Amino acid sequence: MEGFGAGKVILLGEHSVVYGHPALAGPLSYGVTARAVPAKRCQLSLPGTLSRPQRALLTRAFQRVATLCGEPGVKVTLESELPLSMGLGSSGALAVASTRVLLKAAGRDDSPQEVARLALEMEQEFHGTPSGVDHTTSALEKLLLYKRTPGQSTGRLKVLKSPRPLKVLVALVGDRSPTKHTVGALRERQARWPERYTRLFKQIGTLAAEGAKAVEDGDLEALGDAMNVNQGLLAALGLSSPQLEDMVYRLRGLGALGAKLTGAGGDGGAVIGLFLEPEPAVKKLLDDGVRCFSSQLAGPRAL
Numbered sequence: 001m002e003g004f005g006a007g008k009v010i011l012l013g014e015h016s017v018v019y020g021h022p023a024l025a026g027p028l029s030y031g032v033t034a035r036a037v038p039a040k041r042c043q044l045s046l047p048g049t050l051s052r053p054q055r056a057l058l059t060r061a062f063q064r065v066a067t068l069c070g071e072p073g074v075k076v077t078l079e080s081e082l083p084l085s086m087g088l089g090s091s092g093a094l095a096v097a098s099t100r101v102l103l104k105a106a107g108r109d110d111s112p113q114e115v116a117r118l119a120l121e122m123e124q125e126f127h128g129t130p131s132g133v134d135h136t137t138s139a140l141e142k143l144l145l146y147k148r149t150p151g152q153s154t155g156r157l158k159v160l161k162s163p164r165p166l167k168v169l170v171a172l173v174g175d176r177s178p179t180k181h182t183v184g185a186l187r188e189r190q191a192r193w194p195e196r197y198t199r200l201f202k203q204i205g206t207l208a209a210e211g212a213k214a215v216e217d218g219d220l221e222a223l224g225d226a227m228n229v230n231q232g233l234l235a236a237l238g239l240s241s242p243q244l245e246d247m248v249y250r251l252r253g254l255g256a257l258g259a260k261l262t263g264a265g266g267d268g269g270a271v272i273g274l275f276l277e278p279e280p281a282v283k284k285l286l287d288d289g290v291r292c293f294s295s296q297l298a299g300p301r302a303l
């Protein structure tokens with residue numbers, strides 16, 4: 001028995017989504033797969049390569065969801081195609097994959113909405129009070145305009161239809177930046193200069209709403225422009241780095257309609273470029289030794 005949790009990219013609106021502004025996010029075709037086999041008691045089997053604190057955290061998070069699912073008699077193993085703490089929603093995908101397989105094993109409702117509702121328990125163990133955009137996008141596997149309900153890790157969402165294929169190139173840059181740290185450091189700056197930061201968050205939220213309209217209108221040039229402006233505002237918020245900026249400019253130089261960091265940002269992480277056809281740029285970057293891949297987030301697929 002298997003459960004899949006998709007990774008995600010945020011096209012517009014990371015961080016400001018934490019403060020109640022909309023974000024535009026879509027699922028990657030890569031993610032985490034959880035596999036369950038019958039066992040005497042409900043347990044998570046982890047690879048020996050993990051550190052003791054990592055094992056403790058994962059076991060605690062798994063146990064929270066296992067209890068909610070009625071502790072079905074299965075042993076669960078996890079396989080991830082996503083790098084950890086690089087802005088691609090690996091923890092949300094892990095939570096969704098585990099929850100999905102546990103609900104299936106228990107013979108319970110495993111609809112995307114129910115998976116999202118329970119996977120939140122695991123996400124909270126990892127991140128405290130996330131906006132909820134990561135695990136919701138992972139569970140629903142749709143392009144979403146998501147707006148957090150104040151103080152909660154759930155929100156209102158609109159599923160967007162794209163008349164055109166929405167393809168991104170994802171490039172990995174530098175070292176991992178744990179989301180908790182970047183979100184926490186930004187919160188300190190925001191608490192110190194609330195008016196200035198609130199102004200920027202609002203502007204980013206407006207870009208996300210404009211980007212959602214551009215998607216529905218099939219105006220990828222307008223979406224790309226919104227991504228470029230969003231990148232400028234993320235840098236203004238102190239969330240970018242020289243390495244991330246270099247990659248942003250590299251992707252634009254390779255023909256991206258728009259390029260920006262995605263996820264938490266920080267010293268390293270992921271950069272996305274919106275491309276009509278990403279493959280030539282993927283090939284060029286792979287030849288240059290850059291870790292990258294392409295994924296279609298929404299829209300009609302080639303037959």
Ligand code: MEV
Nearest residue numbers: 014015130131132263264
């Ligand atoms: C992380 O993928 C997205 C952030 O906006 C955090 C969150 O939404 O909880 C940085």
